Amino acid sequence: MTESARPALPVQERSRETRRRILDAAVTCLADEGYSAATTSRIQQMAGVSRGSLLHQFPSREDLLVAAVQDLARRREGGIAEPEPGAPARDIDSSVGLMWESFQGPLFRAAMQLWVASPHSAELTAALKPRERELGRRIREVIAEVFGPAHAAHPDFDSLVAVINTSMRGVAMTYLFDPRPADDEPLLPVWRSIxxxxxxASA
Incomplete structure (x- = not known):
């Protein structure tokens, strides 16, 4: 069957594909161009869809960005390198390195744009808070699995992870205006040392 003779996709499948393209474009725009540039017109252009198709899926910019929040949370959780069942725990250095890796890449940059913008949009804040809380809970669970049960059982483990996560998040935000190789981050050996x-001490 030739390309032109292929049957058209079912309506629901076309709708899902269009939605996926729009959300992918929204995340890319947020990560690469910032929140202010993430207008419906710009996202429509990047997605390569008609104005009518975008408005059918997302009647307003807020609707689109709220959906982007939900999509980002799902994709960021899916990007966590969860250990395979039965896999040995990583050593401390590689575990801390894995934590740092989670603050790199376009998904984190896009999420950061939404964090900064959310105080100016009640709808965005309402969508962002529960997703980020759930994502944070899930990330803490995976970090505990990465370090392994012996280290995760340490009475100060949760506090350690919270302190390192907070520090890493703050440092990662500076990469937005000062791009540099993340592997060369001078605080990485400090986090490992801590x-x-x-x-x-519990070993």
């Missing part, structure tokens, strides 16, 4: 001082 983790060793606390967790090795």
């Amino acid at each position: 983790a060793h001082r606390i967790l090795d």
Whole structure:
């Protein structure tokens, strides 16, 4: 069957494909161009869809960005390198390195744009808060699995993870205006040293 003779996709499948293209474009626009540039017109252009198709899926910019919040949360959770069942725990250095990796890439940059914008939009804030809380809970669970049960059982483990996560998030935000190789981050050995001082004491 030739390309032109292929049957058209069912309506529901076309609708899902259009929605996927729009959300992908929204995330890319947020990550690469910032919140102010993420207008419906710009996202429509990047997605390669008609104005009518975009408005059918998302009647307003707020509707689109709220959907982007939900999509980002799902994709960020899916990007967590959860260990395979039965896999051995990573060592402390590689576990801390994995935490740092989670703050790199377009999904984090897009989420950061939404965090900064949310205080100016009640609808965006209402959509963002529960998603980020659930995502944070899920990330903490995976981090505990990565470090392994012996380290996760340390009485100061949760506090350690919270402190390192908060520090990493703050440092990662500076990469938005000062791009540089993340592997060369001078605080990475400091975070590892802190983790060793606390967790090795229980070994």
